[in-house]
Amino acid sequence: MIKSIxxxxxxxFTMQMAVLELFPDSHxxxxxxxxxxxxxxxSFVEELKRAIEEDLPKMALxxxxxxxxxxxxxxxxxxxxxxxxxxxxxxxxxxxALNEDMNLEIRVKGPWHSTILWEIVLMAMVSELYFNTVETxxxxxxxxxxxxxxxxxxxxxxxSLLAAYDERVLEMGxxxxxxxxxxxEFGTRRRRSFxxxxxxxxxxxxxxxxxxxSNVYLAKKYGLTPIGTVGxxxxxxxxxxxxxRKANYFAFESWAEVYGGNLGIALSDTFGSKAFFKDFxxxxxxxxxxxxxxxxxxxxxxxxxxxxxxKIGIDPLKKVVVFSDALxxxxxxxxxxxxxxxxxxxxxxxxxxxNNSDFFRESPPLNxxxxxxxxxxIPVVKLSDSGEKETGDRDALRVANYVFGRKGLDE
Numbered sequence: 001m002i003k004s005i006x007x008x009x010x011x012x013f014t015m016q017m018a019v020l021e022l023f024p025d026s027h028x029x030x031x032x033x034x035x036x037x038x039x040x041x042x043s044f045v046e047e048l049k050r051a052i053e054e055d056l057p058k059m060a061l062x063x064x065x066x067x068x069x070x071x072x073x074x075x076x077x078x079x080x081x082x083x084x085x086x087x088x089x090x091x092x093x094x095x096x097a098l099n100e101d102m103n104l105e106i107r108v109k110g111p112w113h114s115t116i117l118w119e120i121v122l123m124a125m126v127s128e129l130y131f132n133t134v135e136t137x138x139x140x141x142x143x144x145x146x147x148x149x150x151x152x153x154x155x156x157x158x159x160s161l162l163a164a165y166d167e168r169v170l171e172m173g174x175x176x177x178x179x180x181x182x183x184x185e186f187g188t189r190r191r192r193s194f195x196x197x198x199x200x201x202x203x204x205x206x207x208x209x210x211x212x213x214s215n216v217y218l219a220k221k222y223g224l225t226p227i228g229t230v231g232x233x234x235x236x237x238x239x240x241x242x243x244x245r246k247a248n249y250f251a252f253e254s255w256a257e258v259y260g261g262n263l264g265i266a267l268s269d270t271f272g273s274k275a276f277f278k279d280f281x282x283x284x285x286x287x288x289x290x291x292x293x294x295x296x297x298x299x300x301x302x303x304x305x306x307x308x309x310x311k312i313g314i315d316p317l318k319k320v321v322v323f324s325d326a327l328x329x330x331x332x333x334x335x336x337x338x339x340x341x342x343x344x345x346x347x348x349x350x351x352x353x354x355n356n357s358d359f360f361r362e363s364p365p366l367n368x369x370x371x372x373x374x375x376x377x378i379p380v381v382k383l384s385d386s387g388e389k390e391t392g393d394r395d396a397l398r399v400a401n402y403v404f405g406r407k408g409l410d411e
Contacts, residue, residue: 001051001128001194002121005059005087006069006217009120009188010228013073013216017080018234018258019113023241028115029374032106032122033391036367039102044133049096051125056089068220075262090114094122112237112375119233119370123189127355127366131192138363162199168359169203172329172352177209181336183347184227185213186324187354190365197354204353211346227348229263229292230255232382233372235270240378245403247271249279256287264289265322269296271383273304275404282312290320290344296385298323298331299338306342316343324348328358 019026061069061084070081093110104126108118131138139158176183185204191197201218204210212225219226230251238254239247252266266288268276273296280291285308293301302321309316321343323335332347339345351357355365371391372380381392381400390397401407 001125002056002059003194004065004217005061005084006065006220007121007124007188007194008117008216009186009214010073010216010219010226011214011231012117012120012228013084014075014228014259014263015230015234016084016113016116017076018230018255019116019237020080020083021077021258022254023237024111024113026112026237026241027110027376028108028112028237028372030106030108030115030119030370031373032104032126032368032370034103034366034368035388036364038130038135038366040098040104040130041102041134042098044129045096045098045104047133048125048129051129052089052094052096052122053091056121057091060088061085065220069216072220073226075259087114087117089117089121094118106370107373108370116233120189123368123370124191124194126368127190128193130366131363135363138360162196165196165356165359166199166203168356169200169353172349173204173207173210175329176332176347176349177207179333179336180209181329181332181347182209182211182345183332183349184211185215185218185353186227186348186350187352188215188350190351190368191354192360192365200353214348229265230267232267232270232294235267236372236380236382237375239271239400240375240380244400246279248276249281249284252279252284252288256284261287265320266291267294268292268301268305269294269383269385271400271404272406273301273385277304277308280308282314285309285312285314285319290322292322292324292348294325294384295389296325298325298335301385302335302339302342309343317341320344320346322346322348324350326351328352328356 066081066085093108093115095107097105099105106122108115185201187197201213201222205222212227213219214228216226235247235251238251242250264287268291291305305321306316309319323345327347327349336345351365357364371382374380379393379396381396382390383400384390
């Protein structure tokens with residue numbers, strides 16, 4: 001299910017280097033949350049445990065991978081690349097169980113710099129294994145299910161199903177390309193399978209609008225640019241290590257300390273965009289190339305970020321917004337049209353490419369996350385601009401919402 005140690009998203013490696021440099025002694029705990037209705041089986045758990053204990057520890061950075069990443073990711077420092085050369089997944093950091101409701105429980109605990117690489121590979125494995133062992137009808141009886149653009153009861157062999165999916169992906173890619181929507185593929189974590197993910201990249205490769213992929217292994221395989229900067233967990237972790245109220249500011253300053261002007265896209269919604277803009281000073285706004293939107297109304301966010309840049313004397317047309325919140329091609333095209341003449345934009349498109357819910361109508365992707373839960377025993381939270389995306393300990397959420405003026409302390 002995981003083909004290489006590089007079969008992971010770039011931003012996990014970039015954060016790993018930053019953690020090693022600034023917080024090498026910090027310990028982390030991550031927890032899995034299933035937001036959907038799908039449930040799991042004992043055999044699923046057994047196979048997931050086997051893969052964690054037997055397959056992943058064998059993976060190591062191959063020499064040609066080392067040479068490629070050194071050449072194509074110059075922002076990685078030599079010391080970090082030596083660390084990555086020696087990195088191995090440690091199964092003892094992961095606990096997997098099935099609760100009484102047949103829901104999956106996963107906890108990852110250990111040094112932050114070590115545990116940080118588990119999130120994406122675990123989610124990709126959970127997704128692929130679920131569709132191989134629990135919900136198998138999409139593959140075994142695909143002719144009896146309404147797949148594709150139009151429901152059909154005709155028998156459709158698996159290879160024909162894959163070909164039809166290729167056509168759907170190409171259709172989306174050409175629509176984006178036709179509107180000059182620069183986009184990157186972000187679909188590792190909820191892909192239906194590695195096979196489908198690989199075919200997606202192969203299908204899209206060559207389109208001028210495709211800027212790259214977050215998956216480092218597939219970027220290497222297909223000669224694409226690996227895309228990624230920073231995730232919510234960086235800001236969440238720093239909220240415990242350096243302070244909650246100014247966590248955004250501390251996180252962006254710390255990131256710049258490690259990377260200088262490289263990887264300069266600021267993630268905006270960890271504690272809500274109001275808190276973000278309060279900390280996104282003139283210095284940071286000049287230093288960073290742009291901001292990433294990942295929750296809340298994207299059109300309202302465009303207006304807000306344009307207003308912020310204009311107010312502090314920066315031309316918004318010299319900056320960029322990266323949209324990455326559950327996008328499909330039509331969403332991206334509408335946002336591109338809205339941004340025209342206001343600010344530059346690009347798009348990170350994930351699950352709709354690697355596990356499209358319209359195509360697999362009767363077998364939708366899992367709605368799941370793995371989020372940072374504690375740093376050094378201190379609970380951390382994500383508030384977001386969308387209430388359903390809030391994660392973390394209930395009491396910690398209550399305190400954080402109060403600190404950022406979103407709710408009263410007793411709410």
